[in-house]
Amino acid sequence: MTTETSPRELAHPPRDAIRLEGVLHALSDPMRLRVVCELATAQDDLSCSYFDLPVTKSTTTHHFRVLRESGVIRQVYRGTAKMNGLRRGDLDAQFPGLLDSVLAAAAHQEQRDR
Amino acid sequence: MTTETSPRELAHPPRDAIRLEGVLHALSDPMRLRVVCELATAQDDLSCSYFDLPVTKSTTTHHFRVLRESGVIRQVYRGTAKMNGLRRGDLDAQFPGLLDSVLAAAAHQEQRDR
Numbered sequence: 001m002t003t004e005t006s007p008r009e010l011a012h013p014p015r016d017a018i019r020l021e022g023v024l025h026a027l028s029d030p031m032r033l034r035v036v037c038e039l040a041t042a043q044d045d046l047s048c049s050y051f052d053l054p055v056t057k058s059t060t061t062h063h064f065r066v067l068r069e070s071g072v073i074r075q076v077y078r079g080t081a082k083m084n085g086l087r088r089g090d091l092d093a094q095f096p097g098l099l100d101s102v103l104a105a106a107a108h109q110e111q112r113d114r
Numbered sequence: 115m116t117t118e119t120s121p122r123e124l125a126h127p128p129r130d131a132i133r134l135e136g137v138l139h140a141l142s143d144p145m146r147l148r149v150v151c152e153l154a155t156a157q158d159d160l161s162c163s164y165f166d167l168p169v170t171k172s173t174t175t176h177h178f179r180v181l182r183e184s185g186v187i188r189q190v191y192r193g194t195a196k197m198n199g200l201r202r203g204d205l206d207a208q209f210p211g212l213l214d215s216v217l218a219a220a221a222h223q224e225q226r227d228r
Binding site for chain 2: 100
């Protein structure tokens with residue numbers, strides 16, 4: 001028995017290590033913001049391959065890693081797929097109202113862009 | 115008479131050109147977030163030199179430019195000083211509640227960090 005993290009287990013910051021600057025940075029990219037908006041409306045976790053982003057696979061992987069390492073999403077392996085879920089409870093506890101206001105702002109902006 | 119902008123007049127995005135991603139990026143840096151929090155509580159515009167940031171003068175100038183170009187602050191010359199004010203009305207109109215939730219989150223985080 002060891003305390004090492006299995007390579008199949010991805011590192012996540014605990015709730016109280018989630019930093020505002022990191023969350024804002026994670027949300028400041030259009031692709032990452034799009035992923036977060038989709039996860040916010042999803043009923044369940046979504047695999048990385050569910051998202052058809054107009055960027056390379058390695059860039060997609062990078063975006064998901066930024067989201068995970070900043071504490072915005074939780075990633076777990078299910079078989080060979082990485083499943084993604086929004087850490088809504090943790091974000092709401094750390095920064096009440098922040099995620100909702102960003103999601104509302106993104107929805108307003110999308111509406112205006114049409 | 116020309117339509118050229120005077121070099122003493124700094125370029126600002128109009129309200130409806132302010133983008134969410136740009137605002138979040140501007141706010142994602144600890145120094146810039148600190149400037150925004152101070153401007154939010156100030157009664158009046160503040161000069162760049164008012165802020166004693168632990169970075170070089172050119173980095174400070176860069177941070178203020180990012181804030182201005184993203185639409186977060188308005189900068190005007192008063193004599194030789196650049197004066198800075200938060201574009202609260204424009205931000206609240208574009209993204210209702212966003213600025214307040216970021217300011218509240220920053221205050222919560224600062225409290226926790228103590």
